[in-house]
Amino acid sequence: MIENLEDGICLHVDNLSKRYKGFELDNISFDVPKGMIMGLIGENGAGKTTTIHAILDLIQKDSGNVTFWGNKLSENTRDLKEDIGVVFDEICFYGTLTPEKVGKISEAAYKQWDENVYRAHLNKFKLPLNKPIKTFSKGMKMMLSLAVALSHNPKILILDEATSGLDPSIREDMLDVFLTFVQDENHAVLISSHMTTDLEKIADYITFIHEGKVLFCKSKDTLRYEYGIMRCSEERFETVKSGEILAYRKNGYQIDAIVKDKAKIKRTFPDIIVDDATIEDIFLIYVKGEYKI
8 A cells, every 4th residue: 555645545445355256355455646547457357347346336345445535435426426437348338329429418417527528538539429339449439438437527537447459549549648637636547457568658556466465556666666577597596585586487497586676686696687577577477477475
């Protein structure tokens, strides 16, 4: 959990748990600060979508607390939902509707709805006003969902795999929207994604969920500048203190290991190769490898 941010938190998740047969979301905790983008990563089935659904009260959690700006969604549902923009990986509108009709429905649903902002986003995303949604590509449908989410003046965007399966140009457009959104430092974004390269571009923090547990919540700068990937033989690997290794994976005759202080490893073991770590490197070694901690 991010510390020392006082009242600068949009979303606070504290020991969130949900149990299903064969799966448990186990005491998930993290904060999403104002003006920041939080990336939520994890393999399929890790618990990302369950976490987001529990945050939004779409499923009943077994334990834990979730607050938006210090308020529980269940205690102030209507007003808080005005301030929360949501985009899922599938559009939630009937395929026979058009963007114009979606706007009319949304205007009735949201007190803060701004039709001018909505039309501006439709124009920006090049979405036809009067064509049925069922004729849209997946990218167009996601852009429509995003246009709706942005047009009721939200303070936080929550997106579950919204960029998955989209072509690179559309993903780039969406990422630009998220970066623009948080330029207002009262806004924030929580985005779950398999696209670690997208999160490399835009995220300020990364929360990694694996098998229903949070492995870490770190700033991207910490992962980029402090973490590293140590590469060496199995024999040499055994000489490195276990406390320096977070996770490791055998790669042919080589061991690839995540270290939390690459500068220290380079000083202590000058003969060992230590590369910079990408989010994808860290993801793959944790998911495919073994743990030292």
